[in-house]
Amino acid sequence: MHFIQTLHLIILSWYSLFSKNTKEKEFFKSLKQLLGFAPKNLELYHIATTHSSTNHDVGFNNERLELLGDSVFSIIITDFLYHKYPYKNEGELTEVRAKLVSRSMLNNLSIKLGLPALVHANLNASVLKSSSTPGNTLEALVGAIYLDRGIKKACRFIEQKILRVLVDLEVIEQTITNFKSIIINHAQKNRESIEFRVMKEDDEGIRKIFEIALFLQGQQIGSGSGPSKKKAEQAAAHEACLYLSLVEV
Amino acid sequence: MHFIQTLHLIILSWYSLFSKNTKEKEFFKSLKQLLGFAPKNLELYHIATTHSSTNHDVGFNNERLELLGDSVFSIIITDFLYHKYPYKNEGELTEVRAKLVSRSMLNNLSIKLGLPALVHANLNASVLKSSSTPGNTLEALVGAIYLDRGIKKACRFIEQKILRVLVDLEVIEQTITNFKSIIINHAQKNRESIEFRVMKEDDEGIRKIFEIALFLQGQQIGSGSGPSKKKAEQAAAHEACLYLSLVEV
Missing domain, CATH: 1.10.1520.10 (Ribonuclease III domain)
Structure with missing residues (x-):
């Protein structure tokens, strides 16, 4: 009986080692x-x-x-x-x-x-x-x-x-949303006038800050600010896209 | 005159090169x-x-x-x-x-x-x-x-x-604020009883969520939740520290 138990244990540990290695x-x-x-x-x-x-x-x-x-x-x-x-x-x-x-x-x-x-x-x-x-x-x-x-x-x-x-x-x-393209496409499609107008250009302090407003058919429908014209325009265009429900919040 | 102008130019460009090199x-x-x-x-x-x-x-x-x-x-x-x-x-x-x-x-x-x-x-x-x-x-x-x-x-x-x-x-x-230490020190200093009690242990979903309440002299003065007991305790201790004005907001 003792022999069988020992053999059993040996087989078990061999099997475990083999299975672990595999x-x-x-x-x-x-x-x-x-x-x-x-x-x-x-x-x-x-x-x-x-x-x-x-x-x-x-x-x-x-x-x-x-x-x-x-x-x-x-x-x-x-x-x-x-x-x-x-x-x-x-x-x-x-x-x-x-x-x-x-x-x-x-x-x-x-x-x-x-x-x-x-x-x-x-x-x-x-x-x-x-x-x-x-x-x-x-x-x-x-x-x-x-x-x-x-x-x-x-x-x-x-x-x-x-x-x-x-x-x-x-x-x-x-997929990086370009709000400026969206609003320009929208305006061109509807033959509406579109203008990005620099409202403020703050040169004081450490960085420049631009404030830009977006006018569609002469009506202001968005504004935004940023350290460059490009960024301020994107922010203004984003606001305008939201206003016209061209993009989701 | 022409010679002097040429010499002047040579000296200027030497100087500029020398100064740039320096x-x-x-x-x-x-x-x-x-x-x-x-x-x-x-x-x-x-x-x-x-x-x-x-x-x-x-x-x-x-x-x-x-x-x-x-x-x-x-x-x-x-x-x-x-x-x-x-x-x-x-x-x-x-x-x-x-x-x-x-x-x-x-x-x-x-x-x-x-x-x-x-x-x-x-x-x-x-x-x-x-x-x-x-x-x-x-x-x-x-x-x-x-x-x-x-x-x-x-x-x-x-x-x-x-x-x-x-x-x-x-x-x-x-400088990494340990709110638990602050509140425990406060309790010990004032000889008040303090207890962090697990109110909820949500084992469903992807991660465990613990909700822990902090009792000082039997009164609940803070609670917090987090993916581990430690984090939930810190959140509860933070709330308690704010309640007792031991830390600034």
């Missing part, structure tokens, strides 16, 4: 395919894919890595946009970046990469997909790559696996 | 002392120290570099804090980071580094120092270092010239 191999394989290169420290990727609902201990769920990955994402995206658009000013670059790192974009990218399948969470699958968990996991994964293989590999992953294949920057640029 | 040498010297290493592409540092009041053209003032530098600053600080505090959770790390990269901290650091002396701006000196220009210039400088010498040199500059000499992390940690 799982690790599968995890490694999935990661390698996802990343485009071999991960070194698998433990980091286990943490990156562990949601806090499974493990509340600091450092054993992905919340710290998510914070780190968020910063890594930000510098890589900013560097990419800085070089891609040498003629865009900082406001325009910020707008494109905001779209690229928005919660919905990150969730979307994470799902397209198949990342949710690797996540350990104490949530049901539909909650998992509909929450911000996919996007957070993507950030944590980027944090793990950064710690495991350095910023160059993180950059390569984001550029090759995300920016070049999953993101259409032209579409993103179009 | 200015460039001085700029290089000041930068080398400030950075702790030799800059390579001086043009980047000229842009980094050019305020938009002097040059409004995109790419010829420091606004684009400021955006880039802000991201570089963020990853270097986050990486530093991530490794320095392995037991702090993401919320605590975010709080320390927010203090380190706050507008007032960046302005302060820039002034301590003597950066405003290098800035070209169309502003008077007192406006220059009291505005957010010093902090923005520091961010732009970090952006210039990153483009000129890479992330490692930017990291070395921030760690050696800022974090190790100009920043006292212990003081920063102390």
Whole structure:
């Protein structure tokens, strides 16, 4: 009886070791395919894919890595946009970046990469997909790559696996609402006169401030201010678009 | 006469070249002392120290570099804090980071580094120092270092010239207001009973939500909610501190 018990225990521990090794191999394989290169420290990727609902201990769920990955994402995206658009000013670059790192974009990218399948969470699958968990996991994964293989590999992953294949920057640029175009199109369509008139140009203090009013058929229907004419015009056009219900609040 | 005019022109262009070279040498010297290493592409540092009041053209003032530098600053600080505090959770790390990269901290650091002396701006000196220009210039400088010498040199500059000499992390940690400590100290000092009572623990949905009420001598004087008991307690303690005027709004 004692012999049978011992044999049973040996078989169990062999099986457990074998099954653990198989799982690790599968995890490694999935990661390698996802990343485009071999991960070194698998433990980091286990943490990156562990949601806090499974493990509340600091450092054993992905919340710290998510914070780190968020910063890594930000510098890589900013560097990419800085070089891609040498003629865009900082406001325009910020707008494109905001779209690229928005919660919905990150969730979307994470799902397209198949990342949710690797996540350990104490949530049901539909909650998992509909929450911000996919996007957070993507950030944590980027944090793990950064710690495991350095910023160059993180950059390569984001550029090759995300920016070049999953993101259409032209579409993103179009979704940045240009209120001035909307109101000008509206005026042209209805053959109405439209005028952006500078009401005030404050040159005192640290920065210039422009105040611009928008007149449609001679009637003021919007006004706005900003550090440049362009920004003040956008603000005035936004107000006018809202007034004419051309855009939603 | 013709000879004298030619000689005059030659002397003028020599003088202009000499004076430009001298200015460039001085700029290089000041930068080398400030950075702790030799800059390579001086043009980047000229842009980094050019305020938009002097040059409004995109790419010829420091606004684009400021955006880039802000991201570089963020990853270097986050990486530093991530490794320095392995037991702090993401919320605590975010709080320390927010203090380190706050507008007032960046302005302060820039002034301590003597950066405003290098800035070209169309502003008077007192406006220059009291505005957010010093902090923005520091961010732009970090952006210039990153483009000129890479992330490692930017990291070395921030760690050696800022974090190790100009920043006292212990003081920063102390300034992060711990409302729970304040209210507990108050109760102990006045020998009053204090109790944090969990009123609700919502386990549904994606994240847990705790609702905690704070009772002083049996009277509820604060309540708060959050994704962890710790955060809900802080929120309740904050409300109680405000109620008792122990902290300012």
